[in-house]
Amino acid sequence: MHIDISSRILDGSPVPAFVIDSSHVVTHWNDALARMSGIPGKDVLGTHHQWRAFYPAHRPVLADIVVDGSPPELLDKFYRGKYRPSEHCPGGWESEDFFPTFGEEGCWLAFSAAPIRDADGKIIGCIETLQDITERKEAEAAHREAERRLVGIVAGSPVATFVLDARCKVTHWNRACETLTNTHAQEMLGRDEVWRAFYPYDTRRVVLAEMIIRRAPPEEVAAYYGGRAKPSALVAGAFEADDFFPTFGTQGKWLHFMAAPLHNLRGDVVGAIETLVDLGLEKPSN
Numbered sequence: 001m002h003i004d005i006s007s008r009i010l011d012g013s014p015v016p017a018f019v020i021d022s023s024h025v026v027t028h029w030n031d032a033l034a035r036m037s038g039i040p041g042k043d044v045l046g047t048h049h050q051w052r053a054f055y056p057a058h059r060p061v062l063a064d065i066v067v068d069g070s071p072p073e074l075l076d077k078f079y080r081g082k083y084r085p086s087e088h089c090p091g092g093w094e095s096e097d098f099f100p101t102f103g104e105e106g107c108w109l110a111f112s113a114a115p116i117r118d119a120d121g122k123i124i125g126c127i128e129t130l131q132d133i134t135e136r137k138e139a140e141a142a143h144r145e146a147e148r149r150l151v152g153i154v155a156g157s158p159v160a161t162f163v164l165d166a167r168c169k170v171t172h173w174n175r176a177c178e179t180l181t182n183t184h185a186q187e188m189l190g191r192d193e194v195w196r197a198f199y200p201y202d203t204r205r206v207v208l209a210e211m212i213i214r215r216a217p218p219e220e221v222a223a224y225y226g227g228r229a230k231p232s233a234l235v236a237g238a239f240e241a242d243d244f245f246p247t248f249g250t251q252g253k254w255l256h257f258m259a260a261p262l263h264n265l266r267g268d269v270v271g272a273i274e275t276l277v278d279l280g281l282e283k284p285s286n
Helices: 002-012 031-037 062-067 072-079 134-156 175-181 208-213 218-224
Strands: 017-021 026-029 083-085 093-099 107-117 123-132 160-165 170-173 229-231 239-245 253-263 269-280
Touching (some): 017 031, 062 093, 062 107, 062 123, 160 175, 160 208, 175 269, 208 218, 208 239, 208 253, 208 269
Antiparallel strands (some): 017 026, 017 123, 083 093, 093 107, 107 123, 160 170, 229 239, 253 269
16 A cells, blocks of 8 residues: 555656666656656566666666665766766765657756665665756757857957956957957956956946946936946947046047946846947047
């Protein structure tokens, strides 16, 4: 009766899971896993064929390694660079991997295996649970691709451009910005003192991109730049301004600069990009 109840509990779980005993025999294979893998429980219960759902040839799954006491050499052999101790389950292990046979185009799974112990602490089995994380992995890949494109766009732009992250640290500083400010990227990347490139004789200044990141209201931005700053008519949440920089060139230069927020997939501001255009010596007309 106890086994029947535990089976019903496992089958009712929306989390794909299976259980093996100390002999590596499958004792439970829930409905969620059957749907995910396409392999019904009747095909694997009472066998050592848990590998069939995940791999084209026989090899141990994470639960097999955990039930044998998690030998480091086996974890490293089969999950090198992909495994870590479970944060919430002593003796458990977690991993992530891509499984090409799942679905039409394969999928990414996060899986964890935890030992089942008797009253004396002896391992008598193992439960492994799985979660489809394909959407998360695809979002991460899209983010990396967007970052790669941003790097290429910023680096190749003839317009002086720099980028700050959410902590106002410089992540990008292109060649045009180096030329305009006479400040090399190596001096700026990873630092939160971007103002030094524009206001070297001040003790501390806030640049427009920093004001964007902390969402300063329009009136504060305008006041900070003596009325020479205003919201951009082209980009939501962006501001543009004109100012004179006496240390640029031999006689100083007027610059027109615009800073716009950078958002993550949830719409949170995670940084800002600022561009600067050299207007020369003549003060721009308002």
